[in-house]
Amino acid sequence: MSQILGLGGIFIRCKDVDRYRAWWSDHMGVALTDWGTLEWEHSARAYPSRSMLSPFAANTPYFDPSTQSVMINLRTDDVRGMIEKARKGGAQIVGEIDDTEYGMFGWFIDPEGYKIELWQEPSG
Incomplete structure (x- = not known):
């Protein structure tokens, strides 16, 4: 049976690959x-069974200000x-941290x- 097994990677164009x-x-x-890729091991603490591809309308404000x-x-x-690591690295922080029933x-x-969304699973 052919099926998608998970996220293999995200490939993006960069103006300055080494700096990025x-x-x-x-x-x-x-x-x-x-090989010049940025990689990390999957953690048992991560939501292990799913990765997602989530299409949005072309005019969505969710990616703003990017x-x-x-x-x-x-x-x-x-x-x-x-x-805080991103801030210290000079990244533009967008909005406030949002702690919801779905996580932080x-x-x-x-x-x-690129707008980066960080997600921390809810505890428990």
Whole structure:
């Protein structure tokens, strides 16, 4: 049976690939591989069974203030801590951290202008 097994990666165009890789490695703690990819191991603490592809209308305000056509959602165990790392790295923080019944969310614009949504699963 043919099926999708999970998210393999996110591929994006960059103005300065080396600077972009360095920012994610230096400020956000993501490992840089010998191939130049930024990778991390899946954690048992992450929601393990699902990744998603979520289409939005072309005119959605949800990606604002980014003008990119892609927004990246990353799972984390500490939204507040990751937002602080992004802030210290010079990222533009978007809005306030939102603690909801679905978990905690935080947003920033990375060095290439992509809006990054951080998601921390609700405890319990």
